[in-house]
Structure formats: structure tokens, C-alpha cells
Amino acid sequence: MYSLYKNNYNNFLHYIHKVYQIKKLFLYIFFLFFATSSHISASWVIINDDGTTDIYIQKETKPYKIKEDKKKPTINITKNLKSKSSKKVIYLTFDDGPLLGSNNIITVLQEENVEATMFMVGKHIQKSKSRKKIFQRALNEPLILVANHTYSHANGRYKHFYSNSERVLLDIQHMDDILFENDPKYLMAYCRLAGRNVFRLPSIKRDDYGIKNESEAYNALWDAGYHIYGWDYQWSYNPKNGEIYKSPYELAQVIERIHKKGKTRTKGKFILLMHDFSFRDKFDGKEILRTLIQELKYLGWKFKTLTSY
Numbered sequence: 001m002y003s004l005y006k007n008n009y010n011n012f013l014h015y016i017h018k019v020y021q022i023k024k025l026f027l028y029i030f031f032l033f034f035a036t037s038s039h040i041s042a043s044w045v046i047i048n049d050d051g052t053t054d055i056y057i058q059k060e061t062k063p064y065k066i067k068e069d070k071k072k073p074t075i076n077i078t079k080n081l082k083s084k085s086s087k088k089v090i091y092l093t094f095d096d097g098p099l100l101g102s103n104n105i106i107t108v109l110q111e112e113n114v115e116a117t118m119f120m121v122g123k124h125i126q127k128s129k130s131r132k133k134i135f136q137r138a139l140n141e142p143l144i145l146v147a148n149h150t151y152s153h154a155n156g157r158y159k160h161f162y163s164n165s166e167r168v169l170l171d172i173q174h175m176d177d178i179l180f181e182n183d184p185k186y187l188m189a190y191c192r193l194a195g196r197n198v199f200r201l202p203s204i205k206r207d208d209y210g211i212k213n214e215s216e217a218y219n220a221l222w223d224a225g226y227h228i229y230g231w232d233y234q235w236s237y238n239p240k241n242g243e244i245y246k247s248p249y250e251l252a253q254v255i256e257r258i259h260k261k262g263k264t265r266t267k268g269k270f271i272l273l274m275h276d277f278s279f280r281d282k283f284d285g286k287e288i289l290r291t292l293i294q295e296l297k298y299l300g301w302k303f304k305t306l307t308s309y
């Protein structure tokens, strides 16, 4: 009797174990499917010094509805004629703020008294009170042009994002509304797309490649009245943590070489792309940026915001 009971009990345990293993297998297959199908292009997680993270992955922002009651001014870009007299003008551009590192950038720009453009991301502005404060600080600084770098930064899913022109347009408009509430001066005039080196200006048209039919979205933005700025060269960084690869001196030499070969989009004008998170304290951000600016000053470069491009 006892052995019969024990036998049944063992069979029962064996059955439970089997069910558990099958369940595990299903979960594994589901995970594999989800990981490979749901996300294609670059996604990344930046862990900040304060322990918070900025994640560009899989999460969709809600479709944005345009506020109808807003009367937006039409674009009126006044070219700064003074810049024509200078032969070497550099446009420092900082992307993805407000993030940790943004305050260091603003401080150094003020100390060195040079102009620059900060392309900010709407959802980063709305992330916390301290991020909003950075946004306001940049807006209040006459040396800085705060510009549109989308609301969602495509959530890191570039292929998905650029496959739908309307989605791209609404996302850019969403960020425009945040800018409009604070500074209606340059609406629609200064935009940079997330992760794409694209130009749509009266004088320059450049597409980025790698995503099927992506130029449809760029053209839709242009037709709607947006002016889009890419870059001539990026100060590249380690994608795992944002740390910059080249020293400021090496970078200054690269800039000189590209300029001398006449390989910028506009002769005598150089658009440099950098990212806010590269200038955090842990990378000695202030010192690195200050060194670059001083070196460029020494080489005879003048600094402007994109309003004079």
C-alpha cells in the first residue's frame, strides 16, 4: 500500500517537473521572439551619475494631438550677414539634452563667451523639475539657441519611427509646442532629426540612408515648413557610456583638415555634433569642452549659433 502511494507520488512529482520545463521553454521562445522582432535599430540606456537612467527603447509615446487654438507665426529666418565676413565659423551643436552634462556645457559657453546651439528632446525636458530648470537656463542665455530635436527621440526605434511621415511630423510638432510656450521666436526654423544626418534647407538637401523610403518623412517635414540641420562631423563617443574617444586637440586638427579640404556642406562653415551626456563631471566635461573651445579660438575659429548659418 505504502509503495503504491509512493509510486504515485513520484509520478506526480515527475509530472509537475515536466510541466515546469515546458513552461520554461515557452517563456524562452516568447522572449527570443520579442527581443528579435520588437526592436531593430539602436537602442541604448544611459545610466546617469545620480542613478537615474535615460532609456531609448521600445516604449511608445502616445500619439500627439496638435493644439488647434495656437496661432503659430510663419518662419522668418533672418540671415546674419556679419558671419559672411569671417572665413572660419564653427557651429557647436549639442544634442539630446537636457541631461546630466548640459549644465556643464552652459557654464563653459558662458565662461568662454561663445555661441552654440542645443538641440533638446521634449521628453527629457518633461522628465523632472531639474531638467526643466536646465531647459530654462539655456533659454535665458543669449549665447545659446535652443532648438528642436524631436519629442521622443524616436524612442531609439529609428526604422519604425521614420516609416510613418505623419508620426514624425506630430513628434516634431509636439516638441515645437513645448518650445513655442517658452520661446516662439524660431518656430520650425531649427530642427535636427533623431539619429539621422539630414539637411532640408533652401541651399542644402541631404538624405541619410539605411531605412527604406525614409526620405518621404524628410520631405513631408520640409513641405510643412521645417528647416532641418544635420552635421559635418561628429565628436564620436563610446555608445556604452557616452565617453568621448578623441582628445580636444586631435578633434581640432580633424576640423582643420576637413575645413582645408573644403569638405563641409557650406564653405567656411563647420557644424560640429556633440552630445550632452559626454560632458558629465565623471568625464571631466567642463575641462574637455573648455580645452576644445580654447584650441579652436587659437586656430582662428569664430563661434555662432545656427541662426547665422
Ligand SMILES: [Zn+2]
Pocket: 095, 096, 149, 153, 193, 194, 195
Ligand atoms: Zn539625438
